[in-house]
Amino acid sequence: MQISDAIEPAARVALVGLAKNSGKTVALGAILGELEARGETVGVTSLGRDGESSDVLDDAIAKPPIRLPPMALVATTDTLLERSGVRAEVPVRTEHRTPLGRVVVARLLERGTVEVAGPVAAQDVGEVVETMRRLGAARVLVDGSIDRRAGASPRLADGVVLSTGAVLSADLDQLARRTKAAVDLLTLGAVEDARLRSRAAALRTSALLLDGGDAIPLDTSIVHDRVEGIVPLIRARPDVCAVVVRGALCEPLLEQVGRARRGAPLTVITGDATRVFLGRGTCARHRSRGVMLAVLAPIPLLAVTTNPIAPLRHRFDAGELRARIAAELPGVPVLDVLLSAPSAVPV
Amino acid sequence: MSSVAGRASLEAVRPYGDHLDDGLVQMSFTLPVDHGPLAREAALALVTQMGLVRPEIVHAKSLTKGYTYFVVFAQCNHTVDCSQLGATSSSTRAMSEEQVDAYIGEHIARPLVVIGASTGTDTHSVGIDSILNLKGFDGRHGLEAYHWFRAHNLGSQVPNTALLAKAFELRADAILVSQTVTQQGLHLHNLTELVELVEAEGKRRDVLLICGGPRISDELAKELGFDAGFSKGTYPNDVAAFIAQEIAAREGRSADASAAA
Numbered sequence: 101m102q103i104s105d106a107i108e109p110a111a112r113v114a115l116v117g118l119a120k121n122s123g124k125t126v127a128l129g130a131i132l133g134e135l136e137a138r139g140e141t142v143g144v145t146s147l148g149r150d151g152e153s154s155d156v157l158d159d160a161i162a163k164p165p166i167r168l169p170p171m172a173l174v175a176t177t178d179t180l181l182e183r184s185g186v187r188a189e190v191p192v193r194t195e196h197r198t199p200l201g202r203v204v205v206a207r208l209l210e211r212g213t214v215e216v217a218g219p220v221a222a223q224d225v226g227e228v229v230e231t232m233r234r235l236g237a238a239r240v241l242v243d244g245s246i247d248r249r250a251g252a253s254p255r256l257a258d259g260v261v262l263s264t265g266a267v268l269s270a271d272l273d274q275l276a277r278r279t280k281a282a283v284d285l286l287t288l289g290a291v292e293d294a295r296l297r298s299r300a301a302a303l304r305t306s307a308l309l310l311d312g313g314d315a316i317p318l319d320t321s322i323v324h325d326r327v328e329g330i331v332p333l334i335r336a337r338p339d340v341c342a343v344v345v346r347g348a349l350c351e352p353l354l355e356q357v358g359r360a361r362r363g364a365p366l367t368v369i370t371g372d373a374t375r376v377f378l379g380r381g382t383c384a385r386h387r388s389r390g391v392m393l394a395v396l397a398p399i400p401l402l403a404v405t406t407n408p409i410a411p412l413r414h415r416f417d418a419g420e421l422r423a424r425i426a427a428e429l430p431g432v433p434v435l436d437v438l439l440s441a442p443s444a445v446p447v
Numbered sequence: 448m449s450s451v452a453g454r455a456s457l458e459a460v461r462p463y464g465d466h467l468d469d470g471l472v473q474m475s476f477t478l479p480v481d482h483g484p485l486a487r488e489a490a491l492a493l494v495t496q497m498g499l500v501r502p503e504i505v506h507a508k509s510l511t512k513g514y515t516y517f518v519v520f521a522q523c524n525h526t527v528d529c530s531q532l533g534a535t536s537s538s539t540r541a542m543s544e545e546q547v548d549a550y551i552g553e554h555i556a557r558p559l560v561v562i563g564a565s566t567g568t569d570t571h572s573v574g575i576d577s578i579l580n581l582k583g584f585d586g587r588h589g590l591e592a593y594h595w596f597r598a599h600n601l602g603s604q605v606p607n608t609a610l611l612a613k614a615f616e617l618r619a620d621a622i623l624v625s626q627t628v629t630q631q632g633l634h635l636h637n638l639t640e641l642v643e644l645v646e647a648e649g650k651r652r653d654v655l656l657i658c659g660g661p662r663i664s665d666e667l668a669k670e671l672g673f674d675a676g677f678s679k680g681t682y683p684n685d686v687a688a689f690i691a692q693e694i695a696a697r698e699g700r701s702a703d704a705s706a707a708a
Contacts, residue, residue: 220672221651248639250646261623268534325612348647350608375647
């Protein structure tokens with residue numbers, strides 16, 4: 101399977117890396133190459149800036165340039181476009197200002213390397229994605245920077261390609277565990293009960309949902325700061341059937357929900373997986389304490405790419421790493437885009 | 448010669464040591480080699496590999512068994528063309544404290560709420576203190592002293608969630624985080640997490656996110672999803688000028704947008 105086959109169902113594809121140098125830019129390059137061979141018009145934007153020629157923290161780490169085919173649409177800034185020297189027209193100049201100039205949507209008139217730099221706010225990136233679709237992009241790729249996940253939100257993308265790599269750990273088992281934990285978090289399942297789902301979706305604020313159909317609103321300060329405050333609220337209502345959090349859901353609140361329920365199962369519902377922030381814990385650990393996580397809008401995981409090299413540090417055997425991650429993630433296409441025959445290892 | 452009347456040409460800049468354009472460089476480093484002829488040879492070979500010529504060891508000292516510290520002079524024949532740089536420099540106009548206050552009075556005319564902290568496990572508060580506290584730094588007042596700023600300094604080791612809860616409560620216009628990013632980028636996750644939390648709350652458009660620290664550049668800030676990044680050599684008025692001009696531009700933008708709608 102090629103990576104372009106894996107992303108076929110999604111018109112808007114987010115690329116997310118589990119860390120810096122996890123191979124996301126190489127994955128983007130592979131997708132661009134394959135889509136060009138298919139004759140597809142592509143748009144590339146980013147959430148934040150990525151694609152600069154050297155790493156912003158360590159100049160010794162050369163970053164692969166993102167080469168775009170003629171007619172590709174790219175979100176960049178006026179300054180970066182001029183500096184690239186690539187011939188291009190600019191059908192849309194946005195109002196979004198960044199430290200590197202104003203964000204523009206450019207159409208390349210020749211093959212070239214342009215630094216991708218979209219708006220900093222996810223909502224604004226969403227507008228750029230729609231602009232590119234309107235300008236004729238059959239597929240739009242949203243490149244996230246460093247380990248940011250916001251680009252994976254279902255509001256922006258129809259599916260995600262996740263990049264993992266040796267940079268996460270020098271220990272293969274630990275690397276596999278951390279990748280699995282990240283995938284579990286990113287692919288949190290939808291609320292199964294249709295009625296519960298529509299009740300949660302209708303809420304404007306965070307709340308406790310009760311069996312009878314009522315809801316007790318939760319103060320924002322309880323959700324974020326004084327999380328212990330949720331314990332008496334939950335214990336006072338045996339008829340609580342779910343906790344709904346609008347906005348960010350953080351680990352301390354989950355801890356307190358678990359404490360309040362003393363092991364009795366309870367579902368915590370949030371908008372989508374990009375709003376869930378786990379510190380050192382994992383979804384599995386919370387589940388074992390009876391706290392289930394569910395989302396209103398699940399994120400389809402299209403593929404996972406593996407990068408066997410941690411720059412300036414260590415490396416794994418490419419085939420072995422790919423196979424190890426594939427074994428951890430049944431049903432998910434796992435690819436090393438630089439391996440010539442990825443299908444040689446059974447998924 | 449690339450110098451004219453004792454002034455260096457900005458098209459071919461190289462280090463100044465004893466006289467213009469001599470390219471002299473001084474550096475210090477430690478090699479994990481016992482003090483002795485082998486270590487000296489290794490030091491000279493290393494400096495040559497750096498692209499420098501005529502290396503000269505002016506100081507070598509054993510630090511402990513197996514480690515030698517060097518100070519080396521060498522000559523750099525490379526030059527930098529400054530006219531090709533500057534594409535990433537900020538468009539913010541430099542302003543003094545008085546100019547910032549006058550600018551806010553004229554263009555925004557309301558107090559700007561700024562909240563700041565050293566986040567996560569970072570205990571370094573000197574950076575955020577020098578920007579926010581009344582006393583400021585190097586004779587320039589911090590934002591607390593400004594007429595139009597309402598500055599709140601939460602101190603150090605503040606969790607991202609606590610910083611955000613306070614920012615939302617105070618309806619902050621800008622959030623400043625100070626972070627001592629290490630060589631391995633260990634604190635990067637803490638910075639991206641703050642941005643992701645603001646995104647998850649759906650409030651990214653409502654607040655300016657600014658980070659600062661010794662290894663933070665504007666480029667890194669943008670890559671992390673911040674609106675600006677400030678590094679060494681930043682004074683409170685630089686941050687104040689950025690906040691004032693950026694908010695004026697954004698509020699101007701929203702006024703334009705509603706007029707067009």
